[in-house]
Amino acid sequence: MIDKLTPMMKQYMEIKEQHKDCILFFRLGDFYEMFFEDAETAAAILEIALTGKSCGLEERAPMCGVPYHAADSYIAKLIQSGLKVAICEQMEDPSATKGIVRREVVRIISPGTVLDDSYLETKKSNYLMAIYRDEHSGDYGVSYVDITVGELRCTHIGEGELQDEIIKVQPSEIIYNCDTCASFFKKHPQLCIAYINENSREHFLNDEELLFKYFSRTHIEGKGLSEPVQKSLVGLLSYIGLTQNHIAANISSINLYSSNDYMKLDSFTRRNLELTQTIMGNSKKGSLLHILDKTRTSMGGRLLKKWVDEPLLSREQIDSRLELVCELYSDFSLREDIAAELKGIYDIERLCGKIAFEKINPKELVNLKLSLSKVPLIKRLLMSSSCTKLKELSEDVDELDDIRGIIEAAILDEPSYSSKDGNIIKSSYDPKVGELRELTQNGARLIRSIEEKEREATGIKSLKIGYNKVFGYYIDITKTNLRQTEVPEGYTRKQTLSNSERFITQELKLAEEKILTAQDKIKNLEYEIFVEIRNKIYQSIGRLQATARTMAQLDALNSLASVAYDNGYVKPELNLEGLLDIKNGRHPVIEKMIGHENFIPNDISQSRIKDINIITGPNMAGKSTYMRQTALICLMAHIGSFVPADEARIALLDRIYTRVGASDDLSQGQSTFMVEMSEVAHILSNATKDSLVVLDEIGRGTSTYDGLSLAWAIVDYIHSSIRCKTLFATHYHELTELEAELERVQNFSVAVKEDGEDVIFLRKIVPGGTDKSYGIHVAKLAKLPAEVIEKSSSILSSLEETKIAHNKKSIASSGNLRPAETEIKVNDAQLDMFSYKKDALLKELTDMDIMKMTPIDAMNCLYRIQNEARTLGDDTFE
Template sequence: MKKLTPMMKQYFEIKKNYEDSILFFRLGDFYEMFFEDAIVASRVLEIALTGKNCGLEERAPMCGVPYHSSNSYISKLIENGYKVAICEQVEDASASKGLVKRDVVRIISPGTVMEENLLDNKKNNYLMSIYVDNNKVGISYVDITTGDFYATSIEENNLVEEIAKIQPKEIIYNDNSLSEKLEKISILNNIFLNKESNYYYSLDEDILYKYFSKEYIENLRLSDILEVKYSLIGLLNYIFNTQKQITSNLNNISMYNSKDYMSIDMFTRVNLELTETLRSKQKKGSLLYVLDKTNTAMGGRLLRKWIEQPLINKEKIEERLNLIEEIKDNFTLREDICEELKNIYDIERLCGKLAFEKINPKEMVSLKESIEKIPNIKNILLNSDTKYIKNLINGLDELKDIYLLIDNSLLEEPSITLKDGNIIKSSFDERIKTLRELSTNGTYLIKNIENREKERTGIKSLKIGFNKVFGYYIEITKANLKQFEIPNNYIRKQTLSNAERFITDELKEIEEKILNAEEKIKDLEYELFVDIRNKVYKNIDRIQKVAKTIAYIDVLTSLAKVAYENNYCKPSINTSGELNIIDGRHPVVESIIGEENFVPNDIKLNTGDFKIGIITGPNMAGKSTYMRQVSLISLLAHIGSFVPAESADIPIVDRIFTRVGASDDLSQGQSTFMVEMTEVSHILKNATKNSLVILDEIGRGTSTFDGLSLAWAIVEYINEKIGCKTLFATHYHELTELEDKFKGIKNYCVAVEERGEDIIFLRKIIRGGADQSYGIHVAKLADLPFEVIKRANEILKDLEKNDIVNKNICSEAAITYQSSSNENKELKQELVKEKNDLDEQLSFSNIEKESILKEIKLLNIINMTPIEAMNALYNIQNKVKSIGDDVL
């Protein structure tokens, strides 16, 4: 370190405190990076890597980016998973002696970005804090750009599900044992995992009282939920240490219980494509895309939150439905509200910029223009023929004082930057008015002097110009100087190739007045704007409350518009467990093909005689669409939305589970079948009698008998052990036998019309079971070569002819075949044996018997201790008891 130059010593002193960040070190008009930071940044940003003498034998690797265009470079680093520490000069270089003092003024990470080009205007940018304490997990998360702040306590086994719901951009956590679990979900959901973050949980607890009053914290009763308390401490410490300031836009913590919302696991969110499509990860094609007719960014974010967190409280759901109904049924009201909402900017994020002192004059005017619309919205709603809407809007703060403050002070078209002036109205401050008059008159005086000198000298081309080096000057061409005697008061200042420039005492005197006035105006305007900003900032909580009400109205209006335009119905909500949908439709598919082309279907499930629907039918006939639409209609009802159906009676559902489609998870070394079984296992362990379960083609990833056995056992388990409403689509037609064996199971299939060798999928779900899958017909529709289709039909006929399951020898008629001949008796015995073999193969209880026998064979009795032997015997005895005496 002794060899290092003073500047590089300063760099290392600062860098040692920010090892996990790329340090943007301000040098003049550039941010410079050195050593490892430079090597990484040059590669990611695709900029030249150079070197700098630093006092060491080897030059320090170095790269840099211009200060004025740094945002785009910072954005690229953040998108690639890096944190950036911004190191600025913190004293005036002209006033300092020696090396200018520098320090980090802000750390930018994925969860703390404020830059618009890194933010989705209709999606929250959450920073999440996780604190684990004795299997209890405290979670808190905040969007510092909007002030949305939430906290809860959950069981550790629900952590991944909660993260999938919230979709944070960055996670900090205190327990390294969570790393593996968090690593998996962070990769799947593109979350920045801050692996060095446990430091923030050990910092001063007083951070709570820097953001909130002691009374407020006491009312939260955090002493009873320490895991939440320490989660908040870590989160607030992280924000303070990265943003270097306390801000009042974080003024309210919404404590919630995750059990107050429908639980939707990560698999189901992906399968149902709630906010993005499965393949392209785009909003277009998702449920959110269909529902989002919001006119404000605030409304768009709130709608996304409603979809991600459906309600399970009947009264709250019905409250939303009633509000939407009033807007839906009033065309004029709906259109008038939409027209006003279109002119409202993102008030929540403007408050965030206000809190972090990043709001510019243009954005302050946008805030004023948004506030201007609030009285209009309030009047429209209060004057409407509604009941619930009036109650919602009655106490809305119109923020007239904030509007008047900004309107009276700021120009309608102010400068974007603070230091360039042109911000404050002359009428707002007498000093500004006086200085502007002086500046304006000064320009007039300069013009008078120019006209006077032209008259005096007779040189019509004489002109008075200005530059930053010499100020105002009189310029005369050399051609005119040859026949011109220079006046005594002209002082030669500059010689050009074709002209001479002069100054006069009078010109310099006026110049001083003008320039001083302009500088004073800029300084005064900046001072006044900061004062106005601070006054508005003191009212930030009022503005945020209004913003939330506007967002709420926007979401209600959006859902009302979707309901009206797409012919959705108002669902009834019940607690009896009855699910009854008449002419239900898939909201996304319908939006693509149109309501007139979509074939609607009914569904009726309950907790008694019809809990499980076994759905059979051809590939591509609409089974998956049908099951998904039942899930989506149920979910829509729980967010308080109207639903795509003729009528719908929806029960309160605590969880929706789906297992749809197939995919490998190669990153975790899991095959399609393993992924499938993992998801099914999760469903069977977590579903309750109040859940809705959607299972599609379970068991297809393994051999026929293995798959059929698993599918059969899973349906049995759900029916007998869980009792939840379930739709089970399958190609195993053997499962249709379950209807006769168990109460609560009914068969449905997709109607198909055969026309010679061709088929037509009618897309209609009807009672009964299908007896074939029409796979070759689907291949034909996919335009496979004719030779392949022809050969496939030949092979299919051969297989059907030789398949023991489809042979008549397996039927009762074949087994009871009567004949006196010895030959036929032998044939009968053979048929009986084959049937018994088949029955043995399909007997699930015998599978359990074989499993127990295998376990006994594998016991290493010689090497067992007495206790181990007793435990093994005890386990085997319990398994035997569970399958019954008839098996043995």
């Protein structure tokens, strides 16, 4: 088939063969064209016309295309659809080339290597992650980078930590080295929000020389990289080099960290606490990050998200961040002035990335200049502050006057968008630019002067000079005028029309050459100067990145201070004594949704002596909110944020675990209860004495006494084996007996006010347990039919009078249910669906006075009871 293709289509197929996993954007003049299957795929996604092109075969090749100058938006749409795009450019000038123009793929764009702003979220990092698994140890080296800002991070983790690391980082694309990784991704489809690149294994080579193209030998040796980390880093940089055809100066340092540097938050906890996105809809709005993010720059927004994803474990680091927030919190004017100046700063980090990859345009350089003009003002604000920590922060601010000065001197204030369209460089910056611009701007005046001069010389008042693309400039004289005079000397006939003749002179030819070539010359000259300026800035990219990081840090700190001031947060006190004492704590998200004045605050107090709270109370009364707000307040303190409370003393925690809400995993064949037990197993296997564990309604998905037994045993295990801070909400009121059995357990409940048949949930957590759940009342609030409510109330009364009372006594008499000491025969006390009917019949038989009944009444009553008993099944009275 290839032999029959036209020469150009053969060239296309040869290039496509090398990039089978990409949509090939094949440059033809002013368009990127796609052919065959690529065209059919792209046309459907981009919603553009699918046409055809003769290719040497009997059938025309399917074809579609997009204008090269508008390609970015089309590429972004393909990337968002999970595809890769290979950009194939013309490497020669078609007008100066005989035969087929040489073409090469200059860049491959994938979800993790996008530079275009139309695809990227401004306040979210776009990470490319490389995972290398060591076959001998089973450990992983993980490296990831946002090439738009040059932020490179690496870590060495164990096999069980990979899933949580991926969920924390949220990469856009993952490359990996082995079949084990491939199997891992198939078993965890929830991770496939990232693009899993299955054609990337060849990048994981032992090529140390590649590292030295990015980093000095001293820098690498000083990091002490493990073999898995080093190989993951090589894979990452190799992939970037292949796809971008570029060694980027913005990737200049390795940030090596340990998972033990930050609080461990598993995927369940991140989801349950809705740290950066909501459970329903995966939206930022409604999450903790949405409340905390009042940043004025994209850089600050990305850094704040990173802080929320990675709470600190070092008390010294936490206190340092809290001090900075406190200084900004205490100075309203400074805080507002800083916010006003930050608002005018563009995304310097991503502008650095565009400089490094030679993608920056003239307007973006002007944006960089405008951003840098704000830096000296911000530095003076920090230096004038009375706060020591802020003054120290100002020392890291490089004002970058030289960079700003270059751009100011060279680039027009309103330049063209494209670097190759001219109208970029100021005339005052280069004399040649001034001359050429003068010529292009005054070309019309030059033509008019020649026209006037020729009219006077010939005496032909109607003589005029015109222009078209075929002949260029020409002198037009009507045939009537030509019959009255001779053709002037020096005129060369160019074209004959029905009513006139067209001529050209040497002077006009020279003028035409100057005018027509001046525009091309000035475009080329301006582009050369633009590249020189870009390269000068490139040499200082490290300084730009350092200042950008400082601006991002200041923005994130200022955001936390502003949120704290606006919402009435307080500075938490971290302690190593295991004390968790929060006065009038509030849920940071819910109080914003319903209004501060409508939210009922609550206290919590735990120490190492009393650190397990059993919380009982009605449905919908606020137990889950109370537990979540406690976890969020603790997490916010470890971020270095003020917290929603009147007072807060927070124990230094290493991990927070939550098991809240019901969910199943149908893709893995797991029921709601199986998911719940898996999550609890994960918590019990990983929590330490310095952890906070939040468990809500454990055991709901199975029979009553199976669930109760499990819940009881879980509390006992936490008490005896883990000894961590625990909040355990339950409707198993029997668990309140644990307060007398286990020394560190304390009971709390949600206060309720009963007024006849009405119940008011006070949403206040008070000491002591409860034995009511008010589930039927909640069902009534949910507008269940009155018949259902009435029937359920009747059934509940019957159950409470008979079987439940008996079962409570049976369970209580068995002790603390420790498996090693007591065997519980749950089947002996198990409720069945129709036991309330059996109990009612037994009660009726017991209360019956046979001696006062007539024979016919006795027979009728026995007949009715017999029929009712038959409807219950043969085994009801066994």
